[in-house]
Amino acid sequence: MRWLISGIDFLLKAGAAIGCIILVAMTLLVTLEVVLRNFFQTTMYFTDEFSGYLVVAVLALGAGYAYRHDAMLRVDLIYDRLPQQMHQHFGVVFGLISLLFCALLDWQILRLWLRTLDNGTHANTVTATPLWLPQGLLLLGLILLTLAVLRRLLAPVEPQTPAVGTQA
Template identity: 35%
Template sequence: MIARTDGREPPAAVRAILAAIDAACAVGAGVAAIAAAALALILITEVIVTSFFEWSQPWAVEYPVYLQCVVLFCGAGWTLRQGGHIRVAVLMQALPPGAARLLDMAGTVFAIGVIGFATWALWQQWFRTLDFGSTSFYPMNTPLWLPQGLLTLGVTLLWLAFLARLTRLVLELPADLSAGLTGGGVE
């Protein structure tokens, strides 16, 4: 963890929680990378099989959709920590550091609210899917709790990453690991 420039360290419990969230987001990024590789493999296989054998795989339409969601959401928390999400860096750089930090905090609080609602709704949907035993309408009849669970975990990781970001901003720690364009935190 990067310490504050004034030398004061956050409490050990806060450091441990932030490290745990960062580690969980890194695992989510690993899952997203594996899903991206699987997605590429499925699409390449589908192109080859359809081109040379004129036969389409029954799962070639269904599973890429699930994998796209996994790639998008399971890696989002890690991307946030790396400073990879889209922001208006020009505005952040034009503001004094304190104002930029307050604006970053306001945007982060807004994101926590929106993503928090999405997280709650996805968990509710996932529990309903488990309860009903829903399956996809595709020929594979995939139990929908599996792709919905991965999506729900990915969005939950993003929500946790925003909570960690807000904590870092409040404690005047660097909000993300990228150098330069953030405007928030102490760099």
């Protein structure tokens, strides 16, 4: 079981690292576009389109890592009102529902991605981007999120120790 958890942790870190690299690339792309427009009165024409794809990729690839480290938004309206001894049970039920939802989402995005590959669908833009590329990054990120949910069910998040200089 430990090897599975370690493997999932590795994949989540790799997804986050790829997301960071994509974020840097997107920043450079937008910066170059600004320089070209302001100093050379020209454009690359595809910056808006690619930036949109890259934003989705960054968010999707980082979602699993964020979930793993309990850094996603959580609505505690019901959770806080439960007795302390029910918190773990509620967490398991919520985790199972989340896992089911993520698996269904993965399945539907996989179907979309396969259909896009089969049809050879391209964006109706100047670059005619093959849509399987951005859809594939979305699919990868959602699979990582599903693995993060599974990981939490297998080994719940350890309590975080406060950073140096902060209050507990």
